[in-house]
Amino acid sequence: MNMVQLPLKNVRILDPSMWWAGPYASTLLAYLGAEVIKIESWYHLDPWRGDVKVPPGIDRYPDHTPGERPYNRNAYFNRVNHNKWDITLDLRHPLGQDIFQRLIKVSDVVLENYGSKAREKLGIEFEKLKKVNPMIILASLPMFGLTGPEKNFRGYGNTIEALSGIYQATGYPGGKPQMLGHTAFGDPIAAFNAAFAILVALNHRKQNGTGCHLEIAQIEALARFSGLALMGYMMNGRNPERSGNRHSTMAPHDCFPSKGQDAWVSLSVASDEEWQALCRVMGKPELATNPRFSGSLNRWKNQDELEGIISDWTRQHTHYEVMEKLQKAGIAAGPLLTMPELFEDPHLKERGFFEMVSHPEAGTHPYESSPIRLGPSGDKTIRTPSPCLGEHNEYVYKEILRLSEEEIAELEKEKVISKIPAAIGLFS
Amino acid sequence: MGREGKGTSFHSEGVRNSGRIKLAGLEGIKILDLTHYIAGPYATKLLAEYGAEVIKVERPGGDPARRLAPFFHDDPHPEKSGAFLYLNTGKKGITLNLKTDTGKEIFRKLAPKADVLVENFEPRVMSELGLGFDSLKSLAPDLIWVSISNFGQFGPYRDYKASELILFALSGWMQLVGEADQKPLMSGIPLAQFSAGTLGAVGCLGALWGKEFSGGVHVDISIMEALIVCMESITSRYAYNKTVLPRMGGRLSPCPCTIVPTRDGHVLTFAVSEKEWRILCDLIGKPELKENPRFQNRVTRSAHAKELDAIFTSHFLRLTSQEIYQSAQEQGLGFAKVNSPEDMAHWDHLEARKWFLSIEHPVCGRLRYPGLPFKIMGSPPKELTPAPLLGQHNLEIYGKYLGYSAADLGQLRERGII
Secondary structure, eight states: OOSSOOTTTTOEEEEOOOTTHHHHHHHHHHHTTOEEEEEEBTTBOOGGGOOSSOOTTOTTSGGGOOOSOGGGSOHHHHHHOTTEEEEEOOTTSHHHHHHHHHHHHTOSEEEEOOOHHHHHHHTOOHHHHHHHOTTOEEEEOOSSOSSSTTTTOOOOHHHHHHHTTHHHHOSSTTSOOOOOSSOOTHHHHHHHHHHHHHHHHHHHHHHHSSOOEEEOOHHHHHHGGGHHHHHHHHHHSOOOOOOTTOOSSOSSEEEEEOSSTTOEEEEEOOSHHHHHHHHHHTTOHHHHTOGGGSSHHHHHHTHHHHHHHHHHHHTTSOHHHHHHHHHHTTOEEEEOOOHHHHHHOHHHHHTTOEEEEEETTTEEEEEEOOSSEESSSOOOOOOSOOOOTTTTHHIIIIIISOOOHHHHHHHHHTTTTOOOOOOOOTTO | OOOOOSOOOOOSSOOOOOSSSOOOSOTTOEEEEOOOTTHHHHHHHHHHHTTOEEEEEEOTTOOGGGGOSOBGGGOOOTTOBHHHHHHTTTOEEEEOOTTSHHHHHHHHHHGGGOSEEEEOSOTHHHHHTTOOHHHHHTTOTTOEEEEEESSOSSSTTTTOOOOHHHHHHHTTOGGGSSOTTSOOOOOSSOHHHHHHHHHHHHHHHHHHHTHHHHOSOEEEEEHHHHHHGGGHHHHHHHHHHOOOOOOOSSBOSSSOEEEEEOSSSEEEEEOOSHHHHHHHHHHTTOGGGGGOGGGSSHHHHHHTHHHHHHHHHHHHTTSOHHHHHHHHHHTTOOOEEOOOHHHHHTOHHHHHTTOSEEEEETTTEEEEEOOOSOEETTSOOOOOOOOOOTTTTHHHHHHHHHOOOHHHHHHHHHTTOO
């Protein structure tokens, strides 16, 4: 990555967004070279930092220890805010608004994910921004959109996952809908789409000569992922059934128990040649000629029986061994990695996917690299760790805005750029 | 990371707007699209939706996605796959056999005409054809090349076979989905493919923006990695504290965050803060739960989650999902209905926002399609053309870019090249 100049080096983004979706959108663009200035304030931390006072024992802090400034040690926050500056700025204060406008004048994009009331209170409205800088792009990430009967409904990533058809599609045959375990991927998907939208808007600005207001309704961005099922409904008026890990035509296509406790390996067979290869690897050549399993339709009809046969073999090997043996024979297979295995996986290691990053208050830990590599190479994509609260006030106010010592003293006196946060009451 | 000048760089010749009609943004950007199945086509679909000229190059037998269900009226015809129709709106389609020498020659002539090439073959394929990034470098030095593959362009698994199931397993995600006492579950939608496709579109426009100073860049998207970055609330806790979370079925922390049956389906119950928990107790008419020490905070609620499930279920089973969704949202709780495609297709909110698009296709007629992922306020969306029929734009594209006549194309067709 050092070989090429980063392509977005001439793009500056002001980011007062919070939680995961907005901040990760600007991080994706920061990986590609954009200069991102994250805006927080003493009275409203990014809640992804957690709260100001936190009891010990929570696993989001290194060694379960929140420390003196837990908001600088939070794993969630520190994972998704790489490569950006962080300033504190009270947008409710007239002096804060004045500074905000000066920042807008020298920026390309403002990114926000507030509700309509907060947008108004903080002055992050397109009509206002446009008067300050007609070329500015405002990217808004409302959950349900800026219009429509449910525009003021609330939600988190999981809310829109349920609404977008994903839980309905996931589950054991005949069982209830399932959630996708411990994460809220509605957020990162909104982030990917917001990053895309901002790049489209930069081109749009080039063509039309003005900035624009982007509305990334998170529910709509995510609902597209159910596009195949939606097309099925539009064409044939039917909803799909939940089918566990089984495929509509391929068999076997599932996960099977492997050696160890709660250890599993996935495999799928796409053709007769692959089936014959699987029989050879399992040491059961007689199966290859068994008419009950010849042709994908027969395998599909008899997959309950197949499940037992394959499980008997996979149980004798570790999940990695099964992958090696089957991939060598040209069959798609992969272990269900646990977290310890994922962080040690040899493929990800060679790709340098987990980058060791030292954070001044949280210590040294592995973090995922950018999912977009320019290269292709294993070069590092994380240039600076996620910032501490207000860490770059001095740089941004002095170097970028060229404020005088007196102006800065005034802002400090008025508490506009205070770095001493108030509790946000998220957990009480 | 200092900022180097404020000027905007102008890549490709682009299209400058003369005034009246607002352009969608990507007009004038030419994409040579060698993708197939889901991830790659989704990336180029996004680009086409905002105005890029996407030229989809199919093998003479067609993109294998043409054989993917669902099919219009359940007829497995190559022009009736709902998957193909959805993933290829707004594109132009040509055919080309890259396994023939003439086909390769034609490809080498086409590539320099494009700003971007997008492909999602297994990484070995393009170089084996003699058409790898390095071999095109001298012909098209500024070409942005976007590769989307299962495991990325390098690394020990590079040439391994995979599918949505395998990638979901290897990402570490599958182990965490499903009930503790049953086998793990994969996602019911191709989450990995769509995620990587979206990132492919981001990488494409990012690299294109800096073309003047970065030149022709090879963007490497690994579908496995695209999935892992969606799991930060899991990986971050492992990275900091070696936390290994269990499979816990339809339940997340902070409790309650659970799927509960209703009179006509399911809802997601959700209370993140203590304030929201108190609102929830009132919503179900059980304010006394607030005082119950078993439910006094998120930790104790998690310990008694089954008991809570039973309380919620007995209340919500009497109501419809819509009633629960509406009343909880009115109280400020982030509840959701567990929607089916049918529910989504008839959702007032999306209807009022005119989200679904109506597109006429020559074989399947007029159908409603999922709409755009974002809007540029005040700009009407671009009219989208339907997915191309196989080879539909051969004459137009080969004529426009390479000057081929109908007779030339007839010959190429006979030789199995297009």
